[in-house]
Amino acid sequence: MRAILVGITSKNDYFDIDYSLHELKKLAETLDYDIVYNVRQAKTKPDPATFIGKGKVSELKDLIDLYKADIIIFDDALSPAQNRNLEQILNIKVIDRTYLILEIFNVRASTKEAKYEIALARYRYLLPRIGLLREEESRNGGTSGSMSNRGSGETQQELDRRHLENEIVKLESELKNIRQQKLNQINRRKKNSIPIVSLVGYTNAGKSSTMNSLIDLLNVNDEKKVLEKDCLFATLDTYSRRLKHNNLNFILTDTIGFVSKLPTTLINSFYFTLEEVINSDLIVYVVDISSEYALKEFEITYKVLELIGASQIPFIVSFTKIDKLSNNKTLLPSQILGFISQNIKEDIKYKEYSFAFIDNKKGIGIRELADIIFKALSRNYLHLHLEVPYTDGKVINLIEEHAQIVAKTYLDSFIFYDIYTDELYYPIYLKYEEKNNQNIA
Ligand SMILES: Nc1nc2c(ncn2[C@@H]2O[C@H](COP(=O)(O)OP(=O)(O)OP(=O)(O)O)[C@@H](O)[C@H]2O)c(=O)[nH]1
Ligand SMILES: [Mg+2]
Structure with a gap:
């Protein structure tokens, strides 16, 4: 199918439309459309009847003949009326970005x-x-x-x-029903003090590959790998695996990738699968450092997290595909730091940001990434040695239900516990801390 892409932009916005059409082209190619021409129009407000102006419509009609196009794809959402009018005038199938993404999701x-x-x-x-x-x-x-x-x-x-x-x-x-089950699962994990770590990022950045690299390194129960593939939206659901590092169990979650201008219909419905992300203790931004638009892709990811209410969660950044990196891209981490200092709220700004640089193909940097994840989680998940007398049944119950127990020894007058716990419970455990070994983590 031969397709013509159409985008409009306000006058000074040419970089944005070029980027947006580049992304639309990648999306369209995912469905095997052959892009034969790009139409741009500078226009501050879309025409209510036909989105683009009358002149552009007739220009488009000529282009359809000239390039023997089968379909027109608009970069922005069309109203049903605009969609209908355009199809009638142009006598050709007209779709928009929303429909295109829906079709890709449908296939995947x-x-x-x-x-x-x-x-x-x-x-x-x-x-x-x-x-x-x-x-x-x-x-x-x-x-x-x-x-x-x-x-x-x-x-x-x-x-x-x-x-x-x-x-x-x-x-x-x-x-x-499905969502309720999922919520119950998340609550159960919370209750057991198992932190959730989510991999998020632009589509095709390498989230699933990073997940698999970490599964290789930290697998406890023979957890299954996830699908990694060189295409947009390879992953459409969330996949969670239980991993363990330095004796701390955590859930690692792989998620759907993001693109810019995500249609609101999709954010509202489909992106509910991001429930796990909203409930995460830590977010790992996965950024393809070799991408021409890496900074933009980081910003898009941040904006989506902001939209779903997850931009306040502590995060680290993992740069993938360092093996494909050309020298002129080494500025990216500092550009990202610049974006962070301008956009991200004071209360989650740390003194020091953690970056990992990895190559999933060769397994380079994966242990460092695991260490950084552990270090970030340790801010909220404390490693404690406790001595709890048998008489304090309530505290013993609390530990058994809500802590991750690394080791437990029954001694004469108390139980010795080596645990990880949500810092929430620390005030209760404080007085049981082993006398000469405080703050081990
Ligand atoms: N050279 C190189 N390729 C990588 C690296 N990490 C991932 N890839 C490749 O990048 C492509 C996309 O990887 P995925 O892990 O599926 O990406 P994703 O972020 O999960 O993508 P979606 O699920 O589609 O959003 C695959 O072809 C991977 O093999 C890396 O470190 N180096
Ligand atoms: Mg994936």
């Missing part, structure tokens, strides 16, 4: 939750566009099975609408 979704999320997001997107859907189907010369049972007196559009509405209700309730 593999878990039950991801499939439900994507179906729900698509139905919500299609509902106000039912007319378009129908035109699309008649153009393709058929109707989809689930929508073809024509009832008496009802128009096909009404039937389609009702069908979508029913599906949406069903999916919403299925997802509610």
Whole structure:
């Protein structure tokens, strides 16, 4: 399929539109579209009827003939009316960034939750566009099975609408159950004092590869590896694995990647899979240091975390693909520090930021990354040696339920505990600390 991309920009914003169209091209190529031309228009406000201005529409019509295009892809979200008008005037399929991402997700979704999320997001997107859907189907010369049972007196559009509405209700309730299970799981981990560490970053940055490198190094229970692949949105769900470093157990979570201009429909629904991220004790920003747009990609990731309410969580930065690094990129860490000092709130600013530099192909820097993760977690998860008398049953229960027990010895008048605990409980444990060995971690 030959595609023409269309982006608009306010006048002084040419870098942004170039970046945005570059990203849109990568997204479109994921679905095997062949990009034959980019159309840019400087415009402060989109046209309510056709998004781009009248002149640009007729220019586009000529370009479609000239380049024998099969589809037009808009960089921004079109309203259903704009979408319809453009298709009528241009007599060609017109889609927007939201639809494109929905299609990619649709192809990639593999878990039950991801499939439900994507179906729900698509139905919500299609509902106000039912007319378009129908035109699309008649153009393709058929109707989809689930929508073809024509009832008496009802128009096909009404039937389609009702069908979508029913599906949406069903999916919403299925997802509610899945989410509740997930929340219970997160709460259980919290209760057991197992910290959660999430890998986040731009799509294709190397999150899943980093996860696998850490699984190789720190695996306790033969945890399964996750899928790593050279394409956008290889990972569409969250995957959690239990790892252990210096006797501290933690959950490592791999997540969906980010892109700029994420459609709000997707953030609202699909990105609920990021629940684990919101509940993390530590975030690891994974940044492909060899990417031409690495700083921009870091900023995009930060903005999404801000949107979902996770930008206050302590973080470290892990630079991947150092093996592909050319010399002129070594400025990146200091540029990122610059961004941090300008944007990130005082209360999570540390005196010192931790960076790791890794090569997942050769396994370089992975141990250092694990050490940095451990060090960051140690700020909130204290390593303590306690001597608790048998008479203090309540405290013993608390430890057994809420701490990670590294070692336990029954002695004459007390139980000796070697534990990791959330600092939350420290005031209670304080008076049991082993007399001559305080602050071991
Ligand atoms: N050369 C090199 N390639 C890497 C490195 N880390 C990851 N890759 C490659 O980068 C591509 C993407 O890696 P993934 O780990 O799947 O990336 P991701 O961030 O999980 O991507 P999404 O799930 O799509 O968001 C794969 O082809 C990896 O083999 C690295 O350190 N060096
Ligand atoms: Mg991945």
